[in-house]
Amino acid sequence: MGAWDQRENYVREGKPSYLDERRFTQVGRSVPRIDGPAKAKGESIYTADMVLPNMVYGKIKRCKEYAHAKIKKIDCSKALALPGVLAVLTGDEAPNKWGIVPASANETALAVDKVRFYGEGVAAVAAIDEETAEAACDLIEVEYEPLPVLLDPFESMARASEVIIHENAPDNIMHKGDQIYGDVDKAFEKCEYILEREFKTGRPQQCYIEPMSAVASYDTQNGLLRLWASSQVPHYLHRQMSIVLEMPMSKIRVTLPTVGGGFGGKGEAASSEFVACLLSRKLGMPVKVTYDRDEVFFTSKGRHPCYMKWKIGLDKDGYIQAVDFDNTLDKGAYAGWGVVVMFYTASMVHLPYKVPNARTHVRNVYTNKPTTGAMRGLGGVQPRFAMECMLDELAEMMGISPYELKMKNAIESGYTAINNMYTPHTEYKKCLQTAVEKSGYLEKHGKLPFGKGIGLAGGYYITGTAYTLYQSYKPHTSVTIKVDTEGGVTVLCAAAEIGQGCNTVMAQMAAEALGVHYEDVHVQTGDTEIGSFDLGSFASRLTYGSGYAIREAAKEINEKLKAMAGGVLGCRADQLIIKDRKIYSMFEPKFTIDWATVVQKYVNSVGALIATGHFSPPRRKGIDIITGNRVQGANIGHSPTFGFSCQVHEVDVDVETGRVYVKKVTEAGDCGTAVNPMSVDGQVEGSIVFNMGAALYEEMKFDANGKHLNPNFHDYKCPTFMEMPDMDTNIVESYDPTAPFGVKETGEGAVQPTFPAITNAIYDAIGVRFYEVPITPEMILKALKEKKEKEAGCGCGCS
Amino acid sequence: MFMNQFEYFAPKTPGEAFELMGRLGSKARILAGGTELVILMKDRIIRPECLIDINNIEEFKGIKYEPGKGMVIGATTKIADIQYSEIVKRKYYALADAAGEIGSSQVRHMGTIGGNSCNASPSAETPTPLVAYGATVVVSSATGEREMPLEEFIQGVRMIDLKEGELLTKFKLPEPSPKLVGRYAYMGARDANEIDFVNMAVTLELEDDKQTVKSVKLVMGSVFIKPLISTAVTALLTGQKFSDELAAKAAEATQGEAKPITDVRASAEYRHEIVGVLARRLLKEAFGAAQEV
Numbered sequence A: 001m002g003a004w005d006q007r008e009n010y011v012r013e014g015k016p017s018y019l020d021e022r023r024f025t026q027v028g029r030s031v032p033r034i035d036g037p038a039k040a041k042g043e044s045i046y047t048a049d050m051v052l053p054n055m056v057y058g059k060i061k062r063c064k065e066y067a068h069a070k071i072k073k074i075d076c077s078k079a080l081a082l083p084g085v086l087a088v089l090t091g092d093e094a095p096n097k098w099g100i101v102p103a104s105a106n107e108t109a110l111a112v113d114k115v116r117f118y119g120e121g122v123a124a125v126a127a128i129d130e131e132t133a134e135a136a137c138d139l140i141e142v143e144y145e146p147l148p149v150l151l152d153p154f155e156s157m158a159r160a161s162e163v164i165i166h167e168n169a170p171d172n173i174m175h176k177g178d179q180i181y182g183d184v185d186k187a188f189e190k191c192e193y194i195l196e197r198e199f200k201t202g203r204p205q206q207c208y209i210e211p212m213s214a215v216a217s218y219d220t221q222n223g224l225l226r227l228w229a230s231s232q233v234p235h236y237l238h239r240q241m242s243i244v245l246e247m248p249m250s251k252i253r254v255t256l257p258t259v260g261g262g263f264g265g266k267g268e269a270a271s272s273e274f275v276a277c278l279l280s281r282k283l284g285m286p287v288k289v290t291y292d293r294d295e296v297f298f299t300s301k302g303r304h305p306c307y308m309k310w311k312i313g314l315d316k317d318g319y320i321q322a323v324d325f326d327n328t329l330d331k332g333a334y335a336g337w338g339v340v341v342m343f344y345t346a347s348m349v350h351l352p353y354k355v356p357n358a359r360t361h362v363r364n365v366y367t368n369k370p371t372t373g374a375m376r377g378l379g380g381v382q383p384r385f386a387m388e389c390m391l392d393e394l395a396e397m398m399g400i401s402p403y404e405l406k407m408k409n410a411i412e413s414g415y416t417a418i419n420n421m422y423t424p425h426t427e428y429k430k431c432l433q434t435a436v437e438k439s440g441y442l443e444k445h446g447k448l449p450f451g452k453g454i455g456l457a458g459g460y461y462i463t464g465t466a467y468t469l470y471q472s473y474k475p476h477t478s479v480t481i482k483v484d485t486e487g488g489v490t491v492l493c494a495a496a497e498i499g500q501g502c503n504t505v506m507a508q509m510a511a512e513a514l515g516v517h518y519e520d521v522h523v524q525t526g527d528t529e530i531g532s533f534d535l536g537s538f539a540s541r542l543t544y545g546s547g548y549a550i551r552e553a554a555k556e557i558n559e560k561l562k563a564m565a566g567g568v569l570g571c572r573a574d575q576l577i578i579k580d581r582k583i584y585s586m587f588e589p590k591f592t593i594d595w596a597t598v599v600q601k602y603v604n605s606v607g608a609l610i611a612t613g614h615f616s617p618p619r620r621k622g623i624d625i626i627t628g629n630r631v632q633g634a635n636i637g638h639s640p641t642f643g644f645s646c647q648v649h650e651v652d653v654d655v656e657t658g659r660v661y662v663k664k665v666t667e668a669g670d671c672g673t674a675v676n677p678m679s680v681d682g683q684v685e686g687s688i689v690f691n692m693g694a695a696l697y698e699e700m701k702f703d704a705n706g707k708h709l710n711p712n713f714h715d716y717k718c719p720t721f722m723e724m725p726d727m728d729t730n731i732v733e734s735y736d737p738t739a740p741f742g743v744k745e746t747g748e749g750a751v752q753p754t755f756p757a758i759t760n761a762i763y764d765a766i767g768v769r770f771y772e773v774p775i776t777p778e779m780i781l782k783a784l785k786e787k788k789e790k791e792a793g794c795g796c797g798c799s
Numbered sequence B: 001m002f003m004n005q006f007e008y009f010a011p012k013t014p015g016e017a018f019e020l021m022g023r024l025g026s027k028a029r030i031l032a033g034g035t036e037l038v039i040l041m042k043d044r045i046i047r048p049e050c051l052i053d054i055n056n057i058e059e060f061k062g063i064k065y066e067p068g069k070g071m072v073i074g075a076t077t078k079i080a081d082i083q084y085s086e087i088v089k090r091k092y093y094a095l096a097d098a099a100g101e102i103g104s105s106q107v108r109h110m111g112t113i114g115g116n117s118c119n120a121s122p123s124a125e126t127p128t129p130l131v132a133y134g135a136t137v138v139v140s141s142a143t144g145e146r147e148m149p150l151e152e153f154i155q156g157v158r159m160i161d162l163k164e165g166e167l168l169t170k171f172k173l174p175e176p177s178p179k180l181v182g183r184y185a186y187m188g189a190r191d192a193n194e195i196d197f198v199n200m201a202v203t204l205e206l207e208d209d210k211q212t213v214k215s216v217k218l219v220m221g222s223v224f225i226k227p228l229i230s231t232a233v234t235a236l237l238t239g240q241k242f243s244d245e246l247a248a249k250a251a252e253a254t255q256g257e258a259k260p261i262t263d264v265r266a267s268a269e270y271r272h273e274i275v276g277v278l279a280r281r282l283l284k285e286a287f288g289a290a291q292e293v
């Protein structure tokens, strides 16, 4: 027996192993990450570290004069004349539009005719070194005709008759939509408690440590293009490259070296990648383009600021009856993930509480700022902030604890929302309960001294999407497993390891499914040519998707091995179990043989074992069989399953300086089976600190002309080690029986409750509710002053 | 990102340095830790033709304390050396404290105390306590030396009293009275790598009754073009029995003296608010500490 069998988690007494699909030995181990040692030793190769023979360097000339202007003329002659300069590139040479969502794709490799945000690329240079390339950029002369700059989405809509940002959006609205389920107005009529509030969220960005970098190498002999890039979505990048370069995908190969984080920011192609490829094709030489940090800020696709109007109604017992939600999103300059993010904000209304009637109006509005896009917990963070704060306020109106109100309304396993979203399994109530009990929330809430507060909030997130972004219903993830006597077990999948740990959990799941050890498995990801198909690392989809495909592929291999073993042992193959590197009869221990022996026999007699498994997510939209009508809803927002999280934040507010210190966070999460509990803890702690920054200080700032004021880590403040609160993260017992290995997600669910938990805690501390993040010290002081003045108010002491 | 081409000199003696400076004149910039200079060069705000690296000159480095006479700190002494120096902590506590708040560990091990003052940024950390302790600076050139109070050396935002051919070579701190305590505080959005909204230092000494203020000096940073010495605090507290009310009154007075600006980090109103809070807290803290000595 392996050491893992002593761990109580894995041993469920009284059940023979063949009856217990949950008796895992490899899934559930806190093994160190596959990529850990190389990273710890500084030996990992990132794209920017790569040097190819004859490689030259590309640099992008950016518009630093205007945030909105017509390009009248670009003169590159002086740049070309500079010794060491090999080529220049302008936007009109590659005018095909790219974008992660094909229906709204409107970005070009470099600006064509017009710049729409400060720092947009207008031309590029390839030179023998970066220094020369940079000097050449300075020599490119661009003539602009400035246009009025629209920085605020409401101004953008109001002035659309006068200025438009994109020709095909005459109202400056990228996209809008209404979704109505049930009869909201009628439901409000019957409500006992109704609350209406407006909320606003800020403009943080992902702050991955590794800036974008791309190395492209085009071979003029065979017409093949190789691209090494720091991306979360090798497949979408591959696809978009094919569109912009007008080359078949089969002639392009995308490879990911080590990637230093993404959090959604590398979830679509980047200008650096197109420029590197275009210049390489022009020159027939490898070209590298690496961004400086300010370029990351200029082009980063951070979180959409949202301007939200909410109305929530409860019946006399506190059950939610209706939600009315109106959201205006700040799209920035280009569409990017815009449609998706916008509709996600609408779908987030439907979980994790039962909402029988809901109406959402959403619109995503162009402005002359960097494009907003996918940022960790995409579309969820903003509405979650509002809903969880409002439930806190509603609980107070009712005179009950927010905990009670949330427990009352929380969904249960098997819940189908009014928009047809289906939750196969949830332990959300257990999350609420655990976080509340472990933090002592009920004992502390409302009872701490002035300046100290405790706040509760919950949330959830998807575990993958139901659709591809280009409307194809092919499998979203395919995994090939190869077993032979040379390499052992190799898992091949074109997934993107961006630091989230997918290679490690894929190895654990493959080991589990094949009955070997985690240490026996090699994982090959991040290459569109080597790996089987995968959509990319976003939407917290990979553990579930790859787990499903791994299980399928492994099943095929196991059957072959069992047949071989059955022959050797002289027993029935369907009575054999593979576990702990052994193949044995589930009834008679004497029939046991080493897994490796059977593999050898199989390879010697038949050849290497190879199998591919596929994962296609379930679809919810479709045609009603009886009525023939289309079933509405559950397209954007639906997911195979959902992860849940509850957080209790304890804050100290310095009421004189306005600074908020998050002292302690108690979290309880339902991530299904924790494939690697250590990784889960890392994801959860990271998630909390990620949004703690955006709740309190992270904000991209612009002046009245759209120029960035803080495009560096000195003035854009992320939390540092010094701000790290005390963390108590708890993985609640959970197993989704519909999921491979019972898994869900954990990388994005835990960012959801952070804004409202902190905001509710601040309210508990100082009695002021905020409806806007980041909540800065200045805002705290101002609010305290106003509160004091109000309390002094009529002078009768009635407050 | 890329600096201009420049010629690099690394003199080993003050004589060599002065000779180079005389010869190169305005073409040259002094390179100390480079934590500020190199950034300005990479951002192409400045493009000096020559850099004179003064780190190899032993005479410009180190912390020397002589009982009764005070301390001399060489201009190229690393910030980290000041932060961790036992004698600085004992004699000039607020200076060690402020040094420990600069940037990050990397910045503190590269940056120098001379660079922190020569940089003349209003939010700089160490000039505030140095002025509170009454530090003077020595600027030297081939022709001799000049000595002046630090608050006169720093003239404004990125402006210092340094003539062509002159270098800042050392800081001189007078021997503090045995009962003098110093305290430092700052306010920013976070606790590491922060550019202060406001910083402040107080030195205070009590009479033998442990109640009456014998001397007090409060200096503010980041609220004026250079370190600002509060005259009101000295006037209000000297010779008075310390009380919370008095501290509050003095703190309010500092708000009248500060002339903060609004920038990307904080608004003038907020800084104004914080000046009062820090002043009150620091005065009380210093009083508490002074009662203990």
Ligand SMILES: Cc1cc2nc3c(=O)[nH]c(=O)nc-3n(C[C@H](O)[C@H](O)[C@H](O)COP(=O)(O)OP(=O)(O)OC[C@H]3O[C@@H](n4cnc5c(N)ncnc54)[C@H](O)[C@@H]3O)c2cc1C
Residues within 6 Å of the ligand: A714, B029, B030, B031, B032, B033, B034, B035, B036, B037, B038, B039, B054, B075, B076, B079, B101, B102, B103, B104, B107, B110, B111, B112, B113, B114, B115, B116, B117, B118, B119, B123, B124, B125, B126, B162, B166, B167, B168, B169, B193, B194, B195, B196
């Ligand atoms: C990430 C980061 C964080 C920072 N945080 C802080 C902070 O919290 N607080 C703070 O106060 N500062 C901070 N700084 C600024 C800077 O590090 C300090 O001001 C540092 O003390 C500068 O010293 P230096 O030796 O590196 O100066 P250098 O960069 O070498 O020089 C700065 C300027 O002074 C001149 N100079 C230097 N020495 C002399 C001399 N002896 N005589 C004449 N001229 C001279 C140089 O020519 C140059 O113009 C930070 C910087 C960075 C990069």
